[in-house]
Amino acid sequence: MGSGIAQVAACSGMDVTLVDVEKSFIDRGMSTISGSLEKLVSKGRMTEEDATAAFAQVSTGIGLSHLSGCDLVIEAIPEVPELKFSTFSELDSICKPDAILASNTSSISISEIASHTNRPERVIGMHFMNPVPIMQLVEVINGEETSREITDSVISAAESMGKIPLSCRDSPGFISNRILCPMINEAILAFQEGVAQASAIDGIMKLGMNHPIGPLALADLIGLDTVLHIMNVLHSGLSDDKYLPAPLLVEMVGQGRLGRKSGSGFYDY
Numbered sequence: 001m002g003s004g005i006a007q008v009a010a011c012s013g014m015d016v017t018l019v020d021v022e023k024s025f026i027d028r029g030m031s032t033i034s035g036s037l038e039k040l041v042s043k044g045r046m047t048e049e050d051a052t053a054a055f056a057q058v059s060t061g062i063g064l065s066h067l068s069g070c071d072l073v074i075e076a077i078p079e080v081p082e083l084k085f086s087t088f089s090e091l092d093s094i095c096k097p098d099a100i101l102a103s104n105t106s107s108i109s110i111s112e113i114a115s116h117t118n119r120p121e122r123v124i125g126m127h128f129m130n131p132v133p134i135m136q137l138v139e140v141i142n143g144e145e146t147s148r149e150i151t152d153s154v155i156s157a158a159e160s161m162g163k164i165p166l167s168c169r170d171s172p173g174f175i176s177n178r179i180l181c182p183m184i185n186e187a188i189l190a191f192q193e194g195v196a197q198a199s200a201i202d203g204i205m206k207l208g209m210n211h212p213i214g215p216l217a218l219a220d221l222i223g224l225d226t227v228l229h230i231m232n233v234l235h236s237g238l239s240d241d242k243y244l245p246a247p248l249l250v251e252m253v254g255q256g257r258l259g260r261k262s263g264s265g266f267y268d269y
């Protein structure tokens with residue numbers, strides 16, 4: 001997600017600094033960006049010169065200290081609450097006092113993340129969709145203390161990245177995952193009960209509902225661990241057993257069958 005966000009920001013002319021914890025992860029991110037830009041050029045959606053210029057807008061570094069001069073920081077580290085909290089606390093001490101700290105979290109409370117900083121009014125959710133260069137939406141999540149000025153700034157930053165921002169308030173799963181993940185979970189329950197094969201479940205939702213991708217293939221794309229994590233957040237945050245994760249989802253995550261990233265999920269890759 002981080003490389004996708006860096007790419008769309010760079011394509012909009014922003015100076016981008018991409019940081020990670022290891023050089024190999026940065027190299028992987030930069031090669032994803034270069035591959036994606038090449039594809040856009042080959043499809044005629046971007047000129048070679050614009051792609052080269054966008055790639056040159058991205059500088060890299062290991063560690064958060066490289067972000068000290070940034071106006072907007074968009075965090076896209078793993079969906080682990082304690083890691084987000086400690087990272088935001090560190091960002092708060094490193095970044096300029098007027099910098100905006102945004103999180104790409106899929107489900108962790110923005111207000112809770114903000115409470116680990118001394119600038120909760122400048123902390124906000126910027127939830128990009130996967131794959132970032134293709135998907136139009138940025139879900140903008142306002143924490144309890146996020147100021148109107150920061151929401152407006154983030155909306156215009158998202159628009160300048162060519163995205164369509166839509167706002168909501170901080171609530172478990174926000175809007176996108178509160179609606180999407182229970183649908184995926186239901187598809188897993190139907191598969192587990194043997195109601196239909198995976199390809200039939202996905203085909204029915206694609207052909208019948210005009211979804212571009214079926215729910216089980218989408219679970220594989222998102223990562224089954226992430227889907228499980230979000231179902232757990234919905235279950236505990238909304239205190240309703242209708243959000244209990246499907247037993248098969250729990251079992252597959254336990255076996256390390258996480259979807260595309262592990263080579264197997266509901267399909268093999």
Ligand SMILES: NC(=O)c1ccc[n+]([C@@H]2O[C@H](COP(=O)([O-])OP(=O)(O)OC[C@H]3O[C@@H](n4cnc5c(N)ncnc54)[C@H](O)[C@@H]3O)[C@@H](O)[C@H]2O)c1
Pocket residue numbers: 001002019020021022025064075076077078079087104105106107127128129130221222223226
């Ligand atoms: N995968 C999706 O479909 C998707 C969609 C929307 C939002 N998200 C959210 O985006 C975030 C990232 O998800 P992902 O799938 O890209 O995860 P990922 O595990 O693929 O990438 C996370 C990156 O963060 C790096 N990282 C870890 N700790 C760090 C630190 N302290 N400082 C800097 N970098 C660090 C890792 O090395 C890794 O390169 C999560 O919050 C996730 O919920 C994911």
